[in-house]
Amino acid sequence: MWGWLRRRRSAPEIPDALWRATLQRYPFLAARSPEETGKLRALAAEFLASKEFHGAGGLAISDEIALAIAAQAVLPVLHLGLAWYDDFVGIVVHPDEVLARRSQTDESGVVHDWHEVLAGEAMDGGPVMLNWHDVAHAGASAETGFNVVIHEFVHKIDLRDGAADGCPPLPSRQARARWLETLQHAYQGFREQVIVAERFGGEEPWLDAYGATAIDEFFAVACEAYFVNRERFGREFAELTALFDGFYLPKGNS
Structure with a gap:
């Protein structure tokens, strides 16, 4: 229908049936207010117009795949705006997790090579990589607070100031x-x-225990749960819920 994916000058119209199917598949989207779901739909269309999707490993990008990713990706910036994602265009989607080769040279000059299983990856100033298996099952995995799309796009928000430190750009040093301080306390616990x-x-x-590997990963893991299972996250991390509300929600609603 959308001929995946040519760069468009205007946002595509999302058919009602496709939008309803997306909300049904991902209840954490449907659970939002009618005003927010309307805004989510409009922002997802703008996202589709501004990004380029590429299938890898034999995966063909369909309308279903693109919209599923777009609707989840814009959730963190629903009240912040798409400008937070303006440092990249490409989104690469694999059928399943990817085995990536890693290499690092230690202080002694010894090179260490290993392989790492990736569900997704966000590169500073570069594309986002996702896997369709985890995206497709995000409705069910919301029970455990897991969402690969939100995880990687929160990394993009974190990286806006050039540092993967678990803190997005904020208006002052005090903020x-x-x-x-709040994030570090929760991270240590x-x-x-x-x-x-x-x-x-x-x-x-x-x-997800992966959040214990570094504070920026904890931030991304915490945000996944905050957006897809707010009730449970609020019970587990009340201070972080208040902190995230102050950033992600409009002033007056946090």
Whole structure:
């Protein structure tokens, strides 16, 4: 229908049937107010007009795939605007997770090579990589707070100031200090819970343990849950919920 994907000068019209099917597939989108779902639909159309989708590994981009990604990707910037995503155009979609080769040289000059399984990846100033399997199952995985699209696009928001530090650009040093203090406190608590679970058989954390690897990953993992399972996230991380509300929601609604 949209001939995936030529650069368009105007946003495509999203057919009602396709939009209803998307909301049905991803209940965390449908659960928003009628005003917000209307805004989400309009912003998703603008997103589709400004980005280029590329299928990899034999995956053909369909309207269903593109809209599913667009509707989830714009959720974090619903009240911030698409300008937060203006540093890139390309979105590469694989059928499933990707095995990526990594290489790093340590301080002694020794080169270490390894392989890493990636569900997605966001590159500073570059494209976003996703896998359709996890995107397609995002409605079910919302129960555990997992969402690969939101995770990678939150990384894009984090990287707007050039640093992957778990803090998006904020209006003042005081706001930045408060943000990092609140996030760091939650991150340390989460890391301790993960360590206790892994080493001593303690209770498994609700959030993906991958969030314990670095504070920027914790930020992305926390935001996934905040957007797709706000009720559970609010019980688990009340302080972070208030912090995120102050950033992602319009003033007066946070």
